[in-house]
Structure formats: C-alpha cells, structure tokens
Amino acid sequence: MKTVKFFFAALALTVxxxxxxxxxxxxxxDENGKIVRGPYLTNQFGDNWFVGVGGGINIFKDGGYKxxxxxxxxxxxxxxxTPAIGLRGGYSGLTxxxxxxxxxxxxxxxxxxxxxxxxxxxxxxxxxDVLWNISHAIGGYxxxxxxxxxxxxxxxxxxxxxxxxxxxxxxxxxxxxxGLLNNIRLHQRVDLTLDIxxxxxxxxxxxxxxxxxxxxxxxxxxxxxxxxxNWTRAANWHNPEDVDALAAAAASAAALAxxxxxxxxxxxxxxxxxxxxxxxxxxLQKALADAExxxxxxxxxxxxxxFEIGQTTLSKxxxxxxxxxxxxxxxxxxxxxxxxxxxxADKKTGTSKRNQYLCEKRAEYLxxxxxxxxxxxxxxxxxKTTIATEGDAALGRAVIxxxx
Numbered sequence: 338m339k340t341v342k343f344f345f346a347a348l349a350l351t352v353x354x355x356x357x358x359x360x361x362x363x364x365x366x367d368e369n370g371k372i373v374r375g376p377y378l379t380n381q382f383g384d385n386w387f388v389g390v391g392g393g394i395n396i397f398k399d400g401g402y403k404x405x406x407x408x409x410x411x412x413x414x415x416x417x418x419t420p421a422i423g424l425r426g427g428y429s430g431l432t433x434x435x436x437x438x439x440x441x442x443x444x445x446x447x448x449x450x451x452x453x454x455x456x457x458x459x460x461x462x463x464x465x466d467v468l469w470n471i472s473h474a475i476g477g478y479x480x481x482x483x484x485x486x487x488x489x490x491x492x493x494x495x496x497x498x499x500x501x502x503x504x505x506x507x508x509x510x511x512x513x514x515x516g517l518l519n520n521i522r523l524h525q526r527v528d529l530t531l532d533i534x535x536x537x538x539x540x541x542x543x544x545x546x547x548x549x550x551x552x553x554x555x556x557x558x559x560x561x562x563x564x565x566x567n568w569t570r571a572a573n574w575h576n577p578e579d580v581d582a583l584a585a586a587a588a589s590a591a592a593l594a595x596x597x598x599x600x601x602x603x604x605x606x607x608x609x610x611x612x613x614x615x616x617x618x619x620x621l622q623k624a625l626a627d628a629e630x631x632x633x634x635x636x637x638x639x640x641x642x643x644f645e646i647g648q649t650t651l652s653k654x655x656x657x658x659x660x661x662x663x664x665x666x667x668x669x670x671x672x673x674x675x676x677x678x679x680x681x682a683d684k685k686t687g688t689s690k691r692n693q694y695l696c697e698k699r700a701e702y703l704x705x706x707x708x709x710x711x712x713x714x715x716x717x718x719x720x721k722t723t724i725a726t727e728g729d730a731a732l733g734r735a736v737i738x739x740x741x
Contacts, residue, residue, distance in 0.1 A: 372476065372477040373477050373478075373570070376570070376571045377419060377420060377478070377568045377569060377570055377571060378568070378569045378570075378571055380417075380418075380565065380568065381564075381565065383563075383564045383565075384564040384565035384566075385416055385417040385423075385562070385564060385565060385566065385568075386414070386415070386416045386562070386563040386564050387414070387415055387416070387417075387528075387560050387561065387562050387563060388413070388414045388560065388561055388563065389411070389412070389413045389414075389427075389528075389530055389558055389559065389560035389561070390411065390412050390413075390558050390559065391410075391411040391530055391532060391556035391557055391558020391559070392408070392409065392410055392411070392556055392557065392558065393408075393409045393411070393532075393554065393555045393556030393557055394406050394407065394408065394409055394554070394555055394556075395407040395408070395409045395430075395431070395432065395433055395434075395552055395553070395554050396552060396553045396554075397433045397434065397435050397550065397551070397552045398435075398550075398551050398552070399435060399540050399548055399549075399550050399551070402435040402436060402437055402456070403435065403436040403437075403453070404435065404436075405434035405435050405436050405455060405456075406434065407431065407432040407433045407434040407457070408431045408432050409429065409430070409431050409554050409555070409556050410428075410429070410430065410431045410556075411427065411428075411429045411532060411554070411556040411558060412427050412428045412429075413425050413426065413427030413428075413466075413560075414426060414427060415427075415466070415468065417468075417470075419568075420470065420473040420478040420568050421469060421470045421471075421473045421474040421478075422467075422468065422469060422470075423467075423468035423470065423487075424465070424466070424467060424468065425465070425466040425468055425489070426463075426464065426465045426466065427463075427464060427466075428461060428462070428463055429461075429462045429464060429534065429554055429556075430459070430460045430461040430462050430495075431459070431460075432457060432458070432459055432460070433457070433458050433459070433460050433497070433552070434455055434456060434457050434458075435455075435456045436448075436451060436453040436454070436455055436456070437453060437454050437455075437456050438453055438454070439454065440454045458497050458498070459497065459498045460495060460496065460497045460498070461495070461496045461498075462493060462494070462495045462496075462512060462536065463493045463494050463496070464491045464492065464493030464494075464512070465491065465492060465493055466489045466490070466491040466516070467489055467490050467491075468487050468488075468489045468518065469487065469488055469489060470485055470486075470487045471486050471487065471488060472484070472485040472486050472487075473485070478568055478570075480525075480566070480567045480568075481522065482522065483521065483522050484519065484520070484521050484522070485519070485520040485522075486517065486519060487517065487518040487519070487520060488515065488516070488517050488518075489515065489516050489517070489518060490513075490514075490515050491513070491514055491515070491516060491534065492511070492512065492513045492514075493511075493512055494509050494510070494511065494512070495509070495510050495511075495512040495536070495538050496509050496510075510538045510539045511538065511539075512536050512537065512538035513536075513537055513538075514534060514535045514536040514537055515534075515535055516532065516533055516534035516535060517532075517533050518530060518531075518532050519531040519532070519533075520560065523559075525562070525566055526561055526562045526563075526566060527559060527560070527561060527562070528559065528560045528562070529557075529558075529559060530556075530557065530558045530559060530560050531555075531556075531557055532554070532555070532556045532557075532558070533553070533554070533555050534553070534554045534555075535551070535552070535553055536551065536552040536553070536554065537549065537550070537551055538550050538552075610654070614657055614661075618661055618665075621661070621665060622665060625665060625666075639737050639738060639739035639740075640662050640666070640737070640738045640739075641732075641735045641736070641737045641738075642655050642658060642659050642662075642703065642735060642736050642738075643655060643731065643732070643734060643735045644695075644699060644734045644735065644736070645734070646686060646731075646734060647687075647695070648734075649695060649698040649699050649702055650702060651702075651703075659703075659706070662738075663707070663711050663713075676717050676718050676719070676738060676739075676740060677718075677719045677720075677721060677737075677738070677739045677740065678700050678703055678704050678707075678718055678719070678720050678721070678736060678737075678738060679700065679720075679721040679722065679723055679736065679737045679738075679739065680695070680696035680697055680698070680699040680700030680701075680703075680720070680721070680722045680723075680736050681696060681699070681722070681723050681724070681725055681733055681734065681735045681736065681737060682695040682696045682699075682724055682725070682733060682734060683724075683725045683730040683731075683732075683733030683734055684724050684725060684726045684733070685730040685733075686730060689724075692724055693722065693724075695734075696722035696723065696724065697722055699735075699736045700720045700721070700722060700736055701720070702736075703736045703738075704718050704720060
C-alpha cells in the first residue's frame with residue numbers, strides 16, 4: 338500500500354504540470370480570438386520523427402524498504418502522428434537502489450551513518466509510449482511554442498540484473514505507468530527535455546517477492562527533430578493543380594481593382610465638371626435675370642451642339658448644354674416663332690452619302706429631343722442639312738438651332 342501511495346504522490350507533479358498547459362500563451366488565435374485548430378494534412382512517413390537521450394535519477398520504493406537514489410539513462414525514438422498524438426519507444430534504466438535493515442545479496446555493506454544496508458541492482462526497462470501533446474490539443478498547434486506539456490501512458494518489460502544467487506528473483510516483469518514529457522524549444526530541431534515517469538511492476542524482480550514495486554524516474558536531456566518538423570492545416574493547403582486558377586483569380590481581382598480605381602477617378606472628374614457647369618449656369622442665370630430686368634426680352638443668335646465623329650447622338654456634356662439652352666435661353670427669344678434645325682457634317686471625313694446621312698439623322702435626333710423630352714410643338718420646326726467645307730472639321734459635326 339505504501340508503494341502505491343508513493344507512486345501516485347509522484348504523479349501529482351505530472352497532474353499539476355499538465356494543468357498549467359492551458360494557461361500557456363499560444364499566439365495562434367484568429368481575428369475573433371478563437372483558438373485555431375485542425376484538421377491537418379497527414380504527414381509523410383519520414384516527417385516529424387525525433388530521437389532523444391537524457392540522464393537523471395531513479396527512486397524505487399517497496400514495502401519494507403526505504404527509498405534510495407540510483408542513476409538513470411534514457412534513450413528514446415518516436416514519431417508524431419498528428420500535432421497532438423505521438424508514439425515513442427525506448428530504453429530507460431541503469432541502476433536501482435533501496436535501503437534495507439538487513440543485508441542480502443543485493444547489498445552486504447553496512448552504512449554507519451544510516452545503520453542500514455544499501456541494496457543495489459541493475460535494470461533495463463524497454464517500453465512503448467503513447468504521447469498526448471496537451472499544449473497542442475488544448476491551446477492549438479503552434480510550431481514556435483516555447484514549452485509543450487506531453488503526458489503519456491507506457492508499458493513494457495523491466496529486466497533486472499547483477500543480483501545472481503537468489504532463485505526467487507525473476508529476470509523479466511511486465512511494467513506499466515504514466516509520465517509527463519516537457520519539451521522546451523531551443524531550436525526548430527532541438528528541444529530540451531524533462532521527462533518524469535512513474536512505473537509499477539511486480540516486486541519479484543528483487544527481494545520483495547510477490548509485492549508491488551514502484552519507481553519514479555526523472556531525466557533531463559535533449560531531443561533532436563528529424564524530417565519535416567511542422568504541420569499544414571488543411572484549410573491553408575491548395576492542390577498544385579489549382580495554382581493556375583488561383584493565379585488567374587488574383588490577376589482578375591487586380592484588374593477589377595484597377596478598373597474600380599479608374600472609375601473612381603472618372604467619377605471625380607465628372608463631379609468637378611458638373612460643379613463647374615453649375616457655377617457657369619448660376620452666372621448665366623444671373624446675367625439673364627439682369628438683362629430681363631433692364632431690357633425685357635432680347636434677341637438670341639444661333640446655338641450649335643456638337644457631335645463626336647460618326648455619331649448621331651449627343652454626348653452627356655452636350656446634352657447638359659442643350660438642357661441649359663432650352664430652359665434658360667430659348668424662353669427669352671423675342672419675336673421668333675419658327676425654329677430652324679440644321680444638321681451638319683464635315684466634308685473632310687467620310688463620303689458624301691455618309692455625310693448626308695449623318696446630317697439628316699442628327700437633325701432628326703435633335704428635333705425628337707425637343708418634342709419628346711421638352712414638349713415643344715413640332716410644327717414650330719424646320720429641318721435642314723448642310724455640309725461644312727471649311728474650318729475645323731470638329732466644328733462641322735453639329736446641329737445648329739437658328740430662327741426666322
């Protein structure tokens with residue numbers, strides 16, 4: 338019973354250390370503060386292996402004996418299957434020791450200070466471990482985490498030696514237990530390790546025939562990581578076949594961004610132009626109001642509205658000019674009841690037939706605007722055409738409103 342209590346007391350340190358794992362800084366949360374976890378891609382066979390070596394102490398405790406310290410050597414190798422689950426195997430052992438009030442083949446020299454005999458024997462524990470990286474499991478995988486807490490369960494064969502002459506001893510016994518492996522990151526490929534392991538086995542491996550034997554091992558060492566040392570989340574992985582599609586999508590997004598920027602610039606320019614037109618409109622309205630106040634209705638000369646080459650409809654800018662003219666100028670025409678709409682084209686571009694067509698279509702287009710949009714009686718209009726033979730060709734592509 339004392340041996341079992343000793344065993345579980347030794348494991349208390351393991352439990353305390355494991356509980357501290359959840360409080361460790363992890364630095365791998367998303368924008369909402371939630372811990373980022375898997376799933377992760379399955380690693381290759383040669384990835385995430387590790388080998389380790391360490392040295393420390395063994396403390397055996399059996400009923401009727403007092404604990405003594407012996408030397409420990411730990412040699413292990415293993416592989417991580419996922420960021421949180423791993424398998425490991427290895428050798429642990431060297432020397433075991435206990436204090437006894439009686440001499441035996443394990444110790445016949447009396448220690449005068451303790452008035453007891455130190456019992457010594459050699460042992461080797463070949464074990465297999467199932468590792469659980471609780472830091473990754475609770476805090477989310479983080480390759481650069483400083484300290485990883487890794488509790489594990491183990492089982493294997495414990496073999497004793499250097500105790501010849503006692504037929505009650507058995508060379509091999511089944512052993513089980515739990516432990517805590519602490520990995521402290523020194524480098525991407527090197528970890529400092531602190532391994533605490535509790536072992537339970539049958540006392541037949543030494544003089545406590547048939548009893549329960551307990552031991553605690555504590556070693557400090559280093560572990561070297563082999564192959565690929567990190568993990569890739571499935572959400573961050575793309576099939577190589579998708580690279581071209583992703584590149585095309587990125588190029589399309591860049592083109593859309595550039596187009597949006599160009600539209601924004603054009604919108605700003607139009608807003609500036611509209612503001613200038615509004616100012617001009619205000620000035621003209623004031624001038625007309627002043628003119629009316631001073632002299633009443635007045636004479637108005639012809640007005641021209643210009644078309645782009647080959648076009649039979651007005652641009653947005655020219656439509657603004659037409660709107661201003663019809664709302665602010667035409668109502669002030671004095672004594673003019675018949676309006677002449679003359680469609681014009683320039684002789685310098687296009688054939689005679691094409692230019693005549695453009696003249697007619699431009700005159701018809703403007704006449705329809707006056708009737709349909711502004712509600713002017715069509716009987717007030719006379720349509721004509723002309724071909725500009727001199728001057729700037731751009732000024733010849735127009736519709737001219739004049740009066741008779």
